[in-house]
Amino acid sequence: MQTLPTFDLVLFGGTGDLAMRKLLPALYRRTCAGQVCADTRIIGAARSDLSREQYLAQVKSNCEAHLDGEFNERMWESFARCVDYCKVDAGEDLDYAALSRLLEGREDHVRIFFMSTAPNLFALICEGLARHSLVTSASRVVLEKPLGEDLVSSRQINERVGTAFREPQIFRIDHYLGKETVQNLLALRFGNMLFEPLWRRGRVRHVQITLAEDVGVERRAQFYDQTGALRDMVQNHLLQLLCIIAMEPPATANPDAMRDEKLKVLHALRPLAGNDARNNTVRGQYKAGAIAGQPVIGYLDEKDVPPNSVTETFVALKVEIDSWRWAGVPFYLRTGKRLQEKQSEIVVTFEDVPHALYERPEQLHSLNRLVIQLQPEEGITLNVLAKSPGEGMRLRPAELSLDFAEYFNGQRLDGYERLLTDIINGNLTLFMRRDELDAAWAWIDPIREAWQQYEERPKAYIAGTWGPAAASSLIVRDGFVWRNEL
Numbered sequence: 001m002q003t004l005p006t007f008d009l010v011l012f013g014g015t016g017d018l019a020m021r022k023l024l025p026a027l028y029r030r031t032c033a034g035q036v037c038a039d040t041r042i043i044g045a046a047r048s049d050l051s052r053e054q055y056l057a058q059v060k061s062n063c064e065a066h067l068d069g070e071f072n073e074r075m076w077e078s079f080a081r082c083v084d085y086c087k088v089d090a091g092e093d094l095d096y097a098a099l100s101r102l103l104e105g106r107e108d109h110v111r112i113f114f115m116s117t118a119p120n121l122f123a124l125i126c127e128g129l130a131r132h133s134l135v136t137s138a139s140r141v142v143l144e145k146p147l148g149e150d151l152v153s154s155r156q157i158n159e160r161v162g163t164a165f166r167e168p169q170i171f172r173i174d175h176y177l178g179k180e181t182v183q184n185l186l187a188l189r190f191g192n193m194l195f196e197p198l199w200r201r202g203r204v205r206h207v208q209i210t211l212a213e214d215v216g217v218e219r220r221a222q223f224y225d226q227t228g229a230l231r232d233m234v235q236n237h238l239l240q241l242l243c244i245i246a247m248e249p250p251a252t253a254n255p256d257a258m259r260d261e262k263l264k265v266l267h268a269l270r271p272l273a274g275n276d277a278r279n280n281t282v283r284g285q286y287k288a289g290a291i292a293g294q295p296v297i298g299y300l301d302e303k304d305v306p307p308n309s310v311t312e313t314f315v316a317l318k319v320e321i322d323s324w325r326w327a328g329v330p331f332y333l334r335t336g337k338r339l340q341e342k343q344s345e346i347v348v349t350f351e352d353v354p355h356a357l358y359e360r361p362e363q364l365h366s367l368n369r370l371v372i373q374l375q376p377e378e379g380i381t382l383n384v385l386a387k388s389p390g391e392g393m394r395l396r397p398a399e400l401s402l403d404f405a406e407y408f409n410g411q412r413l414d415g416y417e418r419l420l421t422d423i424i425n426g427n428l429t430l431f432m433r434r435d436e437l438d439a440a441w442a443w444i445d446p447i448r449e450a451w452q453q454y455e456e457r458p459k460a461y462i463a464g465t466w467g468p469a470a471a472s473s474l475i476v477r478d479g480f481v482w483r484n485e486l
């Protein structure tokens with residue numbers, strides 16, 4: 001792996017959950033892989049008044065906790081040499097002056113401002129950086145998701161960030177696009193001829209995308225209760241995966257060629273407003289139950305959740321894409337917390353043969369399926385029918401499987417590691433452009449408006465199940481089932 005150019009990364013929200021659990025461990029791992037130069041600087045920035053030593057102690061204990069046995073003292077020493085801390089309250093001008101002193105003389109290096117704070121601080125911080133002339137031509141800003149809470153607030157943030165940074169300097173991150181299997185989906189579709197003729201209406205019967213989590217809201221209830229699953233997972237991760245499945249082949253691998261094609265998918269999504277939203281979406285909220293045999297509390301009993309919250313912890317949607325390629329092919333999306341297991345996958349079910357020549361298993365559903373597993377296992381499985389050994393032509397289901405970990409052994413990058421290296425190298429391909437974000441919010445907002453209009457409570461589901469029964473009905477009424485219910 002190539003050494004990265006020397007960079008200065010200012011991590012706003014450097015004491016927060018995301019920084020401690022994902023971003024700093026990701027940077028530690030890239031240091032272990034020899035990609036980070038010794039004169040690189042990683043500066044945690046937050047409101048807390050901490051010394052460098054106090055900050056390092058926090059980072060160290062989090063790296064130890066989140067690196068599953070990969071942590072070692074020798075590598076920690078070299079990583080720690082790059083890490084510093086600066087107290088910056090977003091609204092405090094004097095604090096930017098202190099940051100400015102830390103960055104002085106390093107204007108030629110790649111400079112990254114990573115916004116890992118609540119989105120309502122993104123613009124304020126960018127304006128503070130610009131006022132203190134901290135934005136150099138080699139600077140980039142990274143904006144975490146969800147960017148805003150609706151189209152209006154997202155536009156406002158983008159406008160204000162745009163006064164400090166030009167669009168090619170803005171990296172809107174979606175860590176799902178950094179996942180190896182998601183990129184393998186691009187390789188599968190655009191690096192092989194095999195699937196392209198089948199990747200369309202008339203050949204594909206329906207598509208399912210599931211992002212299931214077994215965890216609850218953890219320590220993020222305040223954020224989550226204001227946000228809900230639709231804005232936390234659907235507006236970004238699920239729609240981005242949908243775009244990658246449904247987009248036309250871009251003419252080049254250039255970031256804008258890819259982003260143009262994703263944008264066309266977002267524009268072709270059939271709007272879900274009013275009654276259409278009511279009929280084609282299901283909201284759920286988990287009740288007490290058990291995960292892997294351990295009892296867990298319900299959402300309304302979680303710390304910091306208001307007693308009568310109507311925030312959804314589960315969403316299922318039926319989505320249609322009004323395009324030449326996909327007209328009439330339903331896409332079923334679902335995501336939820338406290339589901340039976342952590343399981344993210346995309347299932348493309350193909351049409352059945354028009355005429356069955358051979359004896360086949362009794363099955364209502366087509367058996368030709370491509371299953372793309374994103375996590376916890378990463379792999380691709382093609383379900384086909386094969387001849388059962390012995391006399392006669394009896395068919396039975398068989399699998400052609402590719403397990404990425406087994407086939408490509410060697411160290412793998414997690415989503416944030418991959419995306420951080422892309423940011424440092426200035427590669428925008430896997431990041432969302434502003435118009436994509438606008439289009440995603442423009443499609444999401446009417447769904448929320450419809451939910452508010454109907455004032456129905458989310459459907460209850462028991463923690464440890466696959467969500468409310470209505471999510472099964474959403475797909476069963478079209479003659480299909482979720483893969484876990486097959």
Ligand SMILES: NC(=O)C1=CN([C@@H]2O[C@H](COP(=O)(O)OP(=O)(O)OC[C@H]3O[C@@H](n4cnc5c(N)ncnc54)[C@H](OP(=O)(O)O)[C@@H]3O)[C@@H](O)[C@H]2O)C=CC1
Pocket residue numbers: 012013014015016017018019045046047048088089090091115116117118119121144145146220
């Ligand atoms: N956590 C996760 O798994 C994920 C989070 N995200 C996104 O990442 C972002 C950060 O999330 P998360 O880490 O969970 O949030 P946290 O609440 O854990 O952290 C927020 C951070 O912001 C800092 N902060 C708060 N107020 C100010 C201020 N006025 N000025 C400067 N810094 C401030 C806090 O510092 P201090 O404590 O010192 O005040 C803290 O470091 C959010 O946009 C979230 O949506 C996205 C995907 C997953």
Ligand SMILES: O=C1O[C@H](COP(=O)(O)O)[C@@H](O)[C@H](O)[C@H]1O
Pocket residue numbers: 175213232233
């Ligand atoms: O963005 C988010 O993603 C995580 C799930 O990410 P994963 O990589 O563990 O699948 C989710 O828990 C969180 O609520 C959301 O903000």
